[in-house]
Amino acid sequence: MAVLTRLIPGPAAVRIGAGAARELPAILADQRISTSGRLAIVISEGSGSELRERLREYLPADAGWFPIRGGALDDAVDVADRIRASAGSGGGHGLGSYDTIVGLGGGRVIDVTKYAAARLGLPMVAVATNLAHDGICSPVSTLDNDAGRGSYGVPGPIGIVVDLDLVRDAPAAFVRAGIGEALSNLSALADWELSHDETGEPVDGLAAAMARTAAEAVLHQPGGIADPAFLAVLAEALVLSGLAMSVAGNSRPSSGACHEISHALVLLFPGKYGQHGEQVGLGAAFASHLRGDAERTGQLVDALRRHGLAAVPAELGLDAASFVEAVTYAPRTRPGRYTILEHLDLTEAKLRDAVKDYVDTYAR
The missing domain is CATH 1.20.1090.10 (Dehydroquinate synthase-like - alpha domain)
Known part of the structure; x- marks a missing residue:
């Protein structure tokens, strides 16, 4: 009798830990996500410049950096267009020269990057610098639009990196x-x-089990937001919540x-x-x-x-x-x-x- 199973969508790599963002090139190479190291990195116009300076020595020198102003649908379309348009800029960067798009920042940056990556047909890696919501790993981009705010189905990130040093430095x-x-x-x-x-x-019983496990872990984990062990559990819970949505096919x-x-x-x-x-x-x-x-x-x-x-x-x-x-x-x-x-x-x-x-x- 045949045994039927299902494939579960999920990232090829998940790394949660102190200093994890510095390991990004190695993580992407080891998992064959980006063997060339040619990355289009999306950051916010504000705090993103500080992140760029902080991580510059650890990231590829030929990475392209693309700041965004906000978390709206227009911002996602704009950054996708800028990445595509850079093909004719003469600077050696273009859609053909990037093999991965990285969203480096908080939830707004990650949601914009997920949508832009889907629009361009490129794999997306989320490098989370705070733990404000479960969009780190979800197949959804929540973006402002003319009607207020909308949720857009997108492929989930192929890689997840949560740097707990950066998380502790965030508000x-x-x-x-x-x-x-x-x-x-x-x-x-x-x-x-x-x-x-x-x-x-x-x-979906599997999706429900994953979401419940994530919530119960946070509910019963001792310590607080200054405790590295608690932050690790929270990060894992938010990733697991995103995976639960991927398994269910909705939120x-x-x-x-x-x-x-x-x-x-x-x-x-x-x-x-x-x-x-x-x-x-x-x-x-x-x-x-x-x-x-x-x-x-x-x-x-x-x-x-x-x-x-x-x-x-x-x-x-x-x-x-x-x-x-x-x-x-x-x-x-x-x-x-x-x-x-x-x-x-x-x-x-x-x-x-x-x-x-x-x-x-x-x-x-």
Whole structure:
């Protein structure tokens, strides 16, 4: 009897550790990702110049450097066009002379680079300098567009490098955001299972196991953001979350009501209330409360507070009325996705009561 298995999409190389970015050329050569060493490196216009100077001696001298201004779809298209156009610049660099595109920076740089690499048909390597979200390894680019923000399917990175020295040098808020992102898997998975029970949506058990393992590892890992062992576990969890999305073929393992609430906050109050990871952490705890899961809600609230994240709206600088407005709007951000918000379909008045109950229970 034939035994059927499936191939799991994933990077050819993953390296997490102190000073890992300095090892990039060797990692790419060893894994036959880039044997020529001809790299197109995408960085931000701001902090990217400092990274370039810091890593210059460790990276190929003939690498091409391409700064970007922001994290919009237009930026991704622009940098892809600049890399392609450099073929006729006479400088010896061109699309034909690059064999790999490297995104060196935070989530915005990595998302732009993934999209640009897909547009050019070249392999992409993510070199993460912070741990703000799980896009490090996901097959999705989240980019601003004329309608607000969109998620675009792209090939996942062929290589992942997380330099914990660079992560420690980044603002602590980025690490805290990554913690919220990882923990939110627990709520997203509960929403996925709810959808399976109520609508028949299939659940990919392997993807769910990977996402749950990532979140539980962060939930129960001792130490904090100054602890190298904790940072390594968080980095591994974010990579595993991205892989879970690759296995599932969508963002379901890591995105439920928690992310709908975050997307609503961004659309209604752009740039006003914390980072994405902070928002989804709060959203996950509140969604767990709506599900009536007091044990899980308590675990999430305790973990958020232990790492300095907001556990109630006020701790994010958000008043109750604005939070209710965002939760009311949230289902409109992901049409067709079934979560606890769509399941309960609460009126605004009932949501106000639910938010008040949550705050009364968990506010300090």
